Amino acid sequence: MVPRGGAARQLCSAAGDLLGAMEQPSAWDRFYAQREHAGAVGHFEWFFGYEAVAGLLLPLLQGPGAARVLDVGCGTSALGLGLYRDCPHPVHVCCLDAAPAALAALQRLLCMAPPPRHPRSHVRLCLGDATDLARGGFAPASLRLILDKGTCDALLRCPAGPGRAGRLVAECLRALQPGGRLLQFSDEDPDARVPFLERVGMAGVSVQELGVPGGVPYYVYTVEKPVGG
Ligand SMILES: C[S@@+](CC[C@H](N)C(=O)[O-])C[C@H]1O[C@@H](n2cnc3c(N)ncnc32)[C@H](O)[C@@H]1O
CATH class of the missing domain: 1.10.287 (Helix Hairpins)
Incomplete structure (x- = not known):
């Protein structure tokens, strides 16, 4: 509507x-x-929707065991719900946001969603601060994949930007399993984002351009937590 x-x-x-x-x-x-x-229904998507990146994400969720996935600052994006619905392997998805109204709207969309493709998959919506995942009960080395579509970008735009965004990245790395990945979807130029992630993450960062819809280039930045790190 x-x-x-x-x-x-x-x-x-x-x-x-x-x-x-x-x-x-x-x-x-x-x-x-x-x-x-205002009566808006459906998912609100920052940059682009789930379909644009499903092909990139689903292969990262293959065994062993159920992959634990966190979408930090999920808003009402379809990213988490789409992976829960479509993943052929068991997946445990947590959609986390600090805005209660986003989670209420996402809960309504979840109620209308079809069952997941794998019967042992589940999804939960969590109210919490992505810069303090420990407080939200996310144990160290507990997650295989963390998704960040626009959340780090939002934090970087505030006066205390690099500090708060740095805490977000550090918390994500703490919660990732060795070999696990943080994927950030962003329109920020690699010349700025790669050095920031390398400084905070102390890990290898790779970047891939996803496309140039509407003349704006979008990227996915991947930080892989070192095994033994
Ligand atoms: C640019 S929007 C992106 C929303 C969603 N990922 C998408 O792709 O549409 C940033 C989101 O981060 C959330 N957010 C901002 N600060 C946060 C924090 N400290 N902890 C958790 N979520 C936060 C906002 O409520 C908002 O939903």
Whole structure:
């Protein structure tokens, strides 16, 4: 449904507020709540949707055992729900966000989703701070794959950007199993993102261009946690 009239104006105003406060979960919470209030249905996607990267992600979830996956700052993206639905192997997906309104909307979408392809797959939605995963109960070396679509970018845009974004990356690396991967989807240029990730992650970083939709190049940055690291 397309928002109209007053609802559309409120949504535009929430989106406008967001531009100056992208690191603040409260600003995102207002944005998702206004979206819901305006009658918007379906997933809101930063940059691009699940279908654009499903072919890249699904092969990373092959055995042994159930892959544990975390989407940090999931918003209402279809990324986590899509992997849960389509993965032919068992997968345990956690979609984490600090904005309660995003998780409420995602829960409604989950209720309408078809069952997962593998009967032992499951998904949970978690309210929490991606820069403090330990507090959220994520044990060290417990996850095979962490996805970040636009969350590090949002943190980097605040005055305390590199510090908060650095904590996000450090927390992700702590929670990854040796050999596990953090994938960041971003429009930031490799000249800026690669040195940042190498500094914080102290690990090898690879970059792949995903495409140039609408003239903007998008990248996936992969940080692999060293085995024995
Ligand atoms: C640019 S949006 C990306 C949303 C989603 N990943 C997507 O692709 O559409 C950034 C998301 O990060 C969330 N966020 C911001 N700071 C956070 C934090 N410290 N912990 C968890 N989530 C956070 C926001 O609520 C928002 O949903």
